Amino acid sequence: MDLKLSKEYEDFRQEVRDFCEKSKDQMPGPREIGASDPKRQAWQKLLIEHGYTARTIPKEYGGYGAEPDVLKSRIISEAFTETKTLGGLSNQGISMFVPTLLELGTEEQKKRWIKPTLEGTHVWCQGYSEPNSGSDLASLQTKAHVEDGMFVINGQKIWTSGAHESDMMFCLVRTEPDAPKHKGISYLFFETDNPGIDRRLLPNMTGAASFNEVFFTDAKVPMDQIVGERGDGWNVCNATLKHERGMLGDPNAAGTRLKTIIDMMHEETLDGQRLIDNPVYRDRLVQLQAEATAMQYHGLRLLTASIKKENPGLSRLIVKLQGCELNHQIASFAVDLLGELGVLYGQTPLVRNNGTWQFSYMYDLGLIIGGGTAQIQKNIISEHGLGMPREPKVGQPKPAIPA
Numbered sequence: 001m002d003l004k005l006s007k008e009y010e011d012f013r014q015e016v017r018d019f020c021e022k023s024k025d026q027m028p029g030p031r032e033i034g035a036s037d038p039k040r041q042a043w044q045k046l047l048i049e050h051g052y053t054a055r056t057i058p059k060e061y062g063g064y065g066a067e068p069d070v071l072k073s074r075i076i077s078e079a080f081t082e083t084k085t086l087g088g089l090s091n092q093g094i095s096m097f098v099p100t101l102l103e104l105g106t107e108e109q110k111k112r113w114i115k116p117t118l119e120g121t122h123v124w125c126q127g128y129s130e131p132n133s134g135s136d137l138a139s140l141q142t143k144a145h146v147e148d149g150m151f152v153i154n155g156q157k158i159w160t161s162g163a164h165e166s167d168m169m170f171c172l173v174r175t176e177p178d179a180p181k182h183k184g185i186s187y188l189f190f191e192t193d194n195p196g197i198d199r200r201l202l203p204n205m206t207g208a209a210s211f212n213e214v215f216f217t218d219a220k221v222p223m224d225q226i227v228g229e230r231g232d233g234w235n236v237c238n239a240t241l242k243h244e245r246g247m248l249g250d251p252n253a254a255g256t257r258l259k260t261i262i263d264m265m266h267e268e269t270l271d272g273q274r275l276i277d278n279p280v281y282r283d284r285l286v287q288l289q290a291e292a293t294a295m296q297y298h299g300l301r302l303l304t305a306s307i308k309k310e311n312p313g314l315s316r317l318i319v320k321l322q323g324c325e326l327n328h329q330i331a332s333f334a335v336d337l338l339g340e341l342g343v344l345y346g347q348t349p350l351v352r353n354n355g356t357w358q359f360s361y362m363y364d365l366g367l368i369i370g371g372g373t374a375q376i377q378k379n380i381i382s383e384h385g386l387g388m389p390r391e392p393k394v395g396q397p398k399p400a401i402p403a
């Protein structure tokens with residue numbers, strides 16, 4: 001078996017590497033990576049023009065319009081990792097709302113909303129969770145009724161990541177209060193600075209504030225700012241969740257992080273020995289590398305299935321659980337490697353890499369919860385992937401065990 005890539009693909013690899021090397025001076029710095037930063041937006045446009053992000057999104061919606069090609073996608077991601085080049089934006093708009101619109105939006109919605117989202121002009125947040133509806137999302141109570149040809153929203157969302165920096169929100173609301181809970185929800189989207197919308201920041205354990213509570217008091221939304229039909233929001237929401245779980249468990253993210261850790265292991269020493277030469281740390285590194293490599297190949301399987309329009313079944317369900325836990329283990333390894341410096345945080349002279357690993361250690365713990373907790377993922381895997389019996393609901397009699 002010849003596993004070498006053909007000349008076409010080797011030439012493509014060279015082309016991507018050349019781009020990365022030549023364009024480094026245009027790449028935004030660490031403080032310019034927010035989606036609304038002009039330098040980040042210019043970089044994003046450059047990547048789209050070359051097909052290194054939004055590669056398969058049709059040109060008429062602002063993408064590059066290439067045919068799907070698993071190997072080329074893989075080559076792009078490898079070349080960007082090798083050369084430490086910043087990739088395309090990945091956020092709730094680009095990685096979740098855009099694919100939802102591509103799948104279920106109207107032609108007009110695709111033309112109106114996808115391009116400015118890809119370019120970072122619109123930044124989106126996701127209004128799903130409520131104070132009493134997290135894992136049991138379909139029990140959500142934020143309501144919308146119709147008045148003078150507009151949806152009018154009242155209620156509250158919570159844990160809305162980035163709402164304070166977003167100009168748009170996609171949001172689940174109950175529009176059919178008399179329908180069964182999964183049938184009464186609609187998927188609306190709107191500007192976050194509309195009158196009647198109040199966003200309040202919530203701090204998290206990293207010390208930063210990225211979540212929000214969002215309150216709605218008679219907030220008005222045009223009737224055409226709905227994806228899918230009225231009452232069909234649960235199906236639309238599941239399409240978005242599928243992409244969210246893929247984004248959160250991104251199989252390539254772990255490989256990129258490990259590369260940074262290897263650089264650190266070459267630079268830092270313990271008792272005069274480079275960390276990379278310490279057998280205990282090398283052992284942990286290799287274990288994590290094996291898991292990251294397995295995730296990357298798993299990502300290729302999923303990409304292949306999606307190009308062939310096949311249902312990847314169980315394979316897709318494990319990505320979020322495995323990817324988020326692996327990222328947390330990697331951050332935990334980095335903190336251990338730093339020894340006593342690993343407990344430093346904030347602006348202190350000896351802190352390494354601006355405390356990024358300490359931040360990730362805490363933040364990644366949250367990502368095991370966000371987008372569906374690890375326990376819920378395990379329920380989904382067992383019930384939908386492995387065909388095991390549904391777990392009994394609280395307050396309902398346990399199913400009889402056959403003799």
Ligand SMILES: Cc1cc2nc3c(=O)[nH]c(=O)nc-3n(C[C@H](O)[C@H](O)[C@H](O)COP(=O)(O)OP(=O)(O)OC[C@H]3O[C@@H](n4cnc5c(N)ncnc54)[C@H](O)[C@@H]3O)c2cc1C
Pocket residue numbers: 125126127128129130131132133134135136158159160161162366367369370371372373374375376379
């Ligand atoms: C970093 C982060 C970012 C987030 N960003 C957003 C966002 O942008 N938009 C948004 O809408 N929401 C967001 N969330 C909220 C997130 O979706 C919810 O926190 C999550 O769905 C869990 O809901 P909950 O917090 O209400 O916990 P609960 O549902 O109350 O769960 C509490 C505990 O009970 C367990 N549990 C609940 N039901 C079951 C069951 N049936 N079987 C086994 N165990 C169960 C859970 O696993 C958990 O451990 C974010 C959360 C985090 C941590």
